[in-house]
Amino acid sequence: MAGFGGQGIITAGKILGRAAVLYDQGSAVLTEDYGPEKMGGWSKADLVISEKEIRYPIVDKPDVFLAMAQDGFDRFHETLRPDGRALFEKGLVHPTREWKRKTSFIPALKAAEELGRKVVANIVMIGALVELTDVVTREAAQKAILDSVPKGTEQLNEEAFRKGGELARGGAS
Amino acid sequence: MNAATITDRHPGDVLLRRERFPHIWCPGCGLGNALRCYVEAMKVSDTPLDKHVVVSGIGCSGRVAGYVNIDSYHTTHGRPIPFATGLKLMKPELEVTVFSGDGDLITIGGNHFIHTARRNLDLNILFVNNFNYGMTGGQFGATTPYAARTTTTPYGNFEQAFNMPLLAAACGAPFVARWTTLHVRQLKEAIQRAFEVEGFAFVEIISPCPIGFGRKNRFADAMDEMTHFREGAVVDHDADLREVGITMRRGDPIVVGNFVDVERPSYDVGKRKLLQKVREGLP
Amino acid sequence: MLDSRPVLTGEHFVKGDVAVMEGAIAAGCRFYAGYPITPSSEIAERASQRLPLVGGEYIQMEDEIGSLAAVIGASCGGAKAMTATSGPGLSLMMEHIGLASMLETPCVIVDVQRGGPSTGLPTLTSQGDMMQARWGSHGDYEIVAYAPSTVQEMFDFAIKAFNAAETYRIPVLVMADQIIAQMTTKLVIPPEEEIETVYRPIPDVPAEEYLPFDSSYLVPPMALAGTGYRLHMTGLTHSDAGYPETNVPGQEALVPRLVRKIRENEEKIVEVEERLVDDAEVGLVIYGSTAGPGWEAVQAARKEGIKAGMLRLVTPWPFPRTPVRRLSEQVDAILVAEVNMGQMVHPVTEQAECPVHHLGLPGGRIFHPNEILRGLRKVVT
Numbered sequence: 083m084a085g086f087g088g089q090g091i092i093t094a095g096k097i098l099g100r101a102a103v104l105y106d107q108g109s110a111v112l113t114e115d116y117g118p119e120k121m122g123g124w125s126k127a128d129l130v131i132s133e134k135e136i137r138y139p140i141v142d143k144p145d146v147f148l149a150m151a152q153d154g155f156d157r158f159h160e161t162l163r164p165d166g167r168a169l170f171e172k173g174l175v176h177p178t179r180e181w182k183r184k185t186s187f188i189p190a191l192k193a194a195e196e197l198g199r200k201v202v203a204n205i206v207m208i209g210a211l212v213e214l215t216d217v218v219t220r221e222a223a224q225k226a227i228l229d230s231v232p233k234g235t236e237q238l239n240e241e242a243f244r245k246g247g248e249l250a251r252g253g254a255s
Numbered sequence: 256m257n258a259a260t261i262t263d264r265h266p267g268d269v270l271l272r273r274e275r276f277p278h279i280w281c282p283g284c285g286l287g288n289a290l291r292c293y294v295e296a297m298k299v300s301d302t303p304l305d306k307h308v309v310v311s312g313i314g315c316s317g318r319v320a321g322y323v324n325i326d327s328y329h330t331t332h333g334r335p336i337p338f339a340t341g342l343k344l345m346k347p348e349l350e351v352t353v354f355s356g357d358g359d360l361i362t363i364g365g366n367h368f369i370h371t372a373r374r375n376l377d378l379n380i381l382f383v384n385n386f387n388y389g390m391t392g393g394q395f396g397a398t399t400p401y402a403a404r405t406t407t408t409p410y411g412n413f414e415q416a417f418n419m420p421l422l423a424a425a426c427g428a429p430f431v432a433r434w435t436t437l438h439v440r441q442l443k444e445a446i447q448r449a450f451e452v453e454g455f456a457f458v459e460i461i462s463p464c465p466i467g468f469g470r471k472n473r474f475a476d477a478m479d480e481m482t483h484f485r486e487g488a489v490v491d492h493d494a495d496l497r498e499v500g501i502t503m504r505r506g507d508p509i510v511v512g513n514f515v516d517v518e519r520p521s522y523d524v525g526k527r528k529l530l531q532k533v534r535e536g537l538p
Numbered sequence: 539m540l541d542s543r544p545v546l547t548g549e550h551f552v553k554g555d556v557a558v559m560e561g562a563i564a565a566g567c568r569f570y571a572g573y574p575i576t577p578s579s580e581i582a583e584r585a586s587q588r589l590p591l592v593g594g595e596y597i598q599m600e601d602e603i604g605s606l607a608a609v610i611g612a613s614c615g616g617a618k619a620m621t622a623t624s625g626p627g628l629s630l631m632m633e634h635i636g637l638a639s640m641l642e643t644p645c646v647i648v649d650v651q652r653g654g655p656s657t658g659l660p661t662l663t664s665q666g667d668m669m670q671a672r673w674g675s676h677g678d679y680e681i682v683a684y685a686p687s688t689v690q691e692m693f694d695f696a697i698k699a700f701n702a703a704e705t706y707r708i709p710v711l712v713m714a715d716q717i718i719a720q721m722t723t724k725l726v727i728p729p730e731e732e733i734e735t736v737y738r739p740i741p742d743v744p745a746e747e748y749l750p751f752d753s754s755y756l757v758p759p760m761a762l763a764g765t766g767y768r769l770h771m772t773g774l775t776h777s778d779a780g781y782p783e784t785n786v787p788g789q790e791a792l793v794p795r796l797v798r799k800i801r802e803n804e805e806k807i808v809e810v811e812e813r814l815v816d817d818a819e820v821g822l823v824i825y826g827s828t829a830g831p832g833w834e835a836v837q838a839a840r841k842e843g844i845k846a847g848m849l850r851l852v853t854p855w856p857f858p859r860t861p862v863r864r865l866s867e868q869v870d871a872i873l874v875a876e877v878n879m880g881q882m883v884h885p886v887t888e889q890a891e892c893p894v895h896h897l898g899l900p901g902g903r904i905f906h907p908n909e910i911l912r913g914l915r916k917v918v919t
Contacts, residue, residue: 096722100551103724110551112722116661137830138907139721272770275781305766310611321770321781326763328614329772329782330607331637337571337604341611341619342763344595345569349615349764370600530590537542537591 083147084126084154085171087116090204091150095127097208097226098218102131105222111139124153131217146215147183148207149175150190169211171203186214186250193245202242205231209246220247270294270304272324279318281389283469283477285436285462289383290319292439292460293354296446297325302350309352310339312364315389316356333364336371339378347523350450352379358388361417362397372426372455376522379449380457384419385464386503393467400503404471418500423457424515430456431515433499435484436463438511445513454521461501461509472503484509542591545730554692554719555580555622558648558712559588560727561696562620566735567646568594569619571608573601573627576660577716578650581622602627606634606647613643614771616762618700618737622648624716626657628667628674635709636675639796641771642751642760644703644710644738646696651715651826653901663716664901665826665877669884671711672855678793680800682807683711683855687829689723701736702807706799707757713854715877717827717904741767750780753791756799800856809852810861814840818847820918821869823862823886825851827904828875834907839914846914857885866890871917875910877901 085091095112102110111130117123128141147162149155150171162168162183170177172187190206205227212223224243231239265271271294280286297307304325311320313332320327330338335353343351353360360382361368371378387405388394395405395412398419402411423431430452432445442460449456463469463480474480483505492512499510520528545564552560559581562570570585572578582598589596595612599605605621612619623631628649638645651667653659671683682702684695695712703710741748741759750769752758761767770780775792777783783792800807811829814836815821824832829850839846849865851858862885866872872890874883875897883896897913899905 096551099722103551104549110723113717114720114722136723137834138904139717139723139830140904140906142906305768306764308763318782321772325768327768327770328611328641328763329770329774330610331633331773334603334607334634337599337607338611338614340597340599340604341569341571341608341613341617342615343611344597344608345612345615345617345619346764366600367604370604533540533590537540 083129083149084124084158085150086153087119087122087125089125089150090201091125092127093230094204094208095129097223097230098131098211099129100229101218101222101226105225106218108133109136111136113139113141124151124157126154126158146211146217148211150203150207152176167215169207169214171207186210188246188249190246190249193249194242197238197242197245199238202239205239205242206246206249209243210250211246213247213250270297270324272322275322278322280315281466283463283465284315285385285460285464286315286319286383288436288439289381289442289460289462290322292442293319293352293381293446294323295443296450300350300447300450302450306348307350307352308342309354310335310342311354312359313390314356314359316354316359316383319354333359333362334367335359336364336367336378336380340371340376343376343378347377350379352381354381355383356389357382357384357386357398358396361419361422365397369422369426372423372428372457374522375427375429375454375519377453378455379446380455381446381449381460382419382458383460383462385462385468387464387468389464389467393471400501403468403503405468416500418496419457419459420499420514421496424496427455427519428457428515429454429517429519432457432513433459433461433511435461435488435509435511437481437484437488441511448513448516452516453524454519461511473505540591544592545727545733547727547729550725550727551722552689552725553580553722554686554689554714555650556584557689557692557725558622558686558696558714558719559584560725561693562646562700563588563592563594564693564727564730564733565697565700566618566737567620567700568592569609569612569617570594570621571597571599571605571612571619572621572623573599573605575602575624575627577652577720578622578624578627578648580720581648581650602630603633606631606638606645609645610634610638610641610643613638613645614641614763618644618704620646620648622650624650624652625654625664625667628670632670632674635681636677636679637773638709639675639679639681640773642707642758642796644700644707646699646703646710646712648696648712648714650719651713659902661716662902663827663877663904665713665715665828666881666901668713668854668876668878668881671713678797680797681709681711681855682706682800682853683713685713685826685851685854686718687826687850689718689721689725692718693725693727697733697735701734704736704738705757706803707738707760708799711855713826715827749778751776751778751792753778753795756795756802804856804859807853807856808858808861810858811850811852812861813848813850815847815849815865815868817845818865818869819845820847820914821865821872822846822848822910822914823851823865823872823874823882824848824876825854825882828877831905831907832875832910835910835914838907838911842915844914844918851882854882857889859889862886862889863891866892871895873897873910873913873917875905875913877904
């Protein structure tokens with residue numbers, strides 16, 4: 083999962099990992115990487131989710147690639163497996179013409195703005211990801227979101243999550 | 256006048272490790288006087304002797320820790336302040352004194368000095384300034400005056416010296432004093448006051464080093480250097496600290512006094528204030 | 539978020555840096571002095587948040603030299619005390635690893651290894667400090683080091699490290715690395731009553747009879763500051779009474795005991811993990827974050843018919859001489875894989891009765907299992 087600092091990429095990784103480990107009784111390892119800028123640089127969350135113990139924590143060829151910024155696409159799109167699935171922020175990521183992978187474009191930022199807070203765009207993306215893949219169960223994701231978001235924003239985040247699922251089901255592209 | 260009597264007891268015996276004497280210091284060294292004043296101040300302090308701790312570093316001054324009969328730690332070069340920091344934080348009831356020289360405290364250890372003064376940690380710093388590295392053979396350090404001769408400034412010291420009271424005050428020390436080893440009563444009282452002050456209490460003790468510094472700088476012997484202290488000493492508690500740098504040139508003054516004695520919240524007070532609110536909010 | 543329980547029993551999804559600090563607190567650590575450095579700063583952050591809540595002290599010092607000095611001072615006051623750092627900071631701590639050894643003050647140092655030399659790779663992994671951990675301070679002394687391979691072991695080994703430090707009155711290092719320290723994964727913290735902790739021996743004789751470095755003990759009892767013993771401790775070579783004894787008899791009485799504390803307890807301290815070694819023909823020796831890829835490689839090698847076995851150095855120091863020798867007597871060759879240009883391969887070679895090969899990386903990343911597999915293939919042909 084890649085984007086730029088402030089988009090909540092790492093938080094999204096933590097929520098999904100937490101869901102897998104604490105609520106789906108699976109294994110998950112999250113590693114993080116950033117550009118040298120403290121704000122606004124690129125950021126990447128690599129998440130391995132497995133039913134078995136994870137001995138090698140590095141993601142070389144992901145099954146799922148989520149990008150919330152063009153820079154994230156540019157840097158990491160070549161790593162996605164040929165049969166892998168991509169989720170892109172619709173307004174911010176524009177793949178090259180050669181891009182042929184199975185891809186969903188999710189207008190997460192627009193949806194988040196409509197909900198009143200841009201910062202929940204990452205939760206919209208999680209909603210879509212959970213709908214389109216089986217990395218974690220819906221229930222686990224919902225619980226992990228509630229543990230992770232600031233008090234008083236639970237309802238907003240739950241709505242963002244639901245909206246993401248809706249957009250994915252609606253075949254947003 | 257009474258006839259001199261020789262006894263096998265020293266007035267400081269209760270606080271000195273007699274079996275460790277004779278000490279390693281040269282004849283005429285000022286460390287004995289400084290040690291005596293420290294011991295005398297401890298004897299009259301409100302803190303029980305078992306709660307006094309001395310921490311020293313490396314150099315002639317570092318050996319003080321081995322002669323005082325209290326809990327005493329002789330640590331590494333320049334690091335008695337951070338060692339004392341850990342000890343004081345864990346055992347705030349202890350009266351922790353750092354006994355250190357100019358090479359140790361402010362040359363190699365200068366960074367610890369300024370930051371601990373800034374933090375205003377409740378330590379007593381007894382700083383014996385004899386203007387050179389005595390133990391290693393009389394090299395120059397951060398308090399050696401400009402143009403002074405040492406074994407590594409054969410053409411005179413090219414560098415400027417720290418004015419320690421100014422530095423300590425600028426870093427925020429709430430108590431700053433300077434006396435020479437001749438001023439035994441004032442020095443003892445300044446140390447007593449340092450024990451009382453809650454915060455970083457700094458006492459500079461100007462001391463003769465006849466072998467390392469004196470004889471290379473036109474002081475024939477310890478008495479000669481002490482004579483310079485006596486003749487040059489100017490007591491001025493309200494001195495402008497920018498003007499109290501020491502040249503050790505005959506005719507130039509050595510300004511002494513209790514220069515700073517102000518209230519400033521110690522590290523401990525500041526910490527408790529902020530943590531209290533947090534602890535109140537705990538489940 | 540704010541929790542004043544010292545042991546946060548339960549399941550967590552946290553970074554290795556957090557796990558190691560929670561392990562330390564669970565072991566009784568109540569003092570942390572440190573200086574921020576990537577990639578260990580999250581340990582300091584956790585310490586600053588948690589220690590004040592559990593009755594401990596956190597202080598951020600002006601450098602790593604002062605940090606370890608403060609830790610030793612706190613330990614002399616009776617605290618279980620620690621610091622954490624990374625390569626450049628570990629270099630600055632060498633002076634006080636010596637002082638802690640000489641004063642026999644228990645303390646724990648967590649080193650999150652990053653690529654070096656010098657400033658090197660601040661955010662990327664390495665195992666390049668292994669020799670410095672053992673030999674970095676001047677003079678003769680012995681330390682204990684643990685090398686965690688998982689986030690869970692960051693927690694578990696912090697406890698082991700404190701227990702070893704307190705048992706033998708020595709500095710103990712936790713040799714982590716950036717990957718383990720900064721990965722986020724599952725941590726299970728057991729109930730408080732299941733965590734075994736050790737506190738240093740303290741004297742039970744009156745002050746007049748107490749010798750702070752009593753050589754009739756291998757590990758003498760340690761009087762704490764302010765408890766009426768009026769002890770003296772010095773970094774100089776010293777007598778049983780603690781006073782400077784800077785001569786040959788003094789040195790010959792003191793230093794061998796400092797070393798024997800560990801050498802005579804080596805069997806008790808040393809820990810290894812052995813997997814599939816019973817019938818192995820080629821041995822893979824690894825530690826720390828190389829364990830995961832190493833184990834994958836061994837399993838893959840087995841599928842190809844290569845009888846590989848793995849020996850993991852849980853305690854790189856003291857070096858597990860006996861297990862390595864035993865392995866070397868059984869296998870035809872040993873491969874040491876490590877993220878440095880050749881460090882732990884040296885003690886392995888010193889002990890081994892068979893040829894020893896090295897597979898190294900200069901730092902920045904961990905091995906891919908396939909790289910180690912290729913190494914194993916090469917060794918057997």
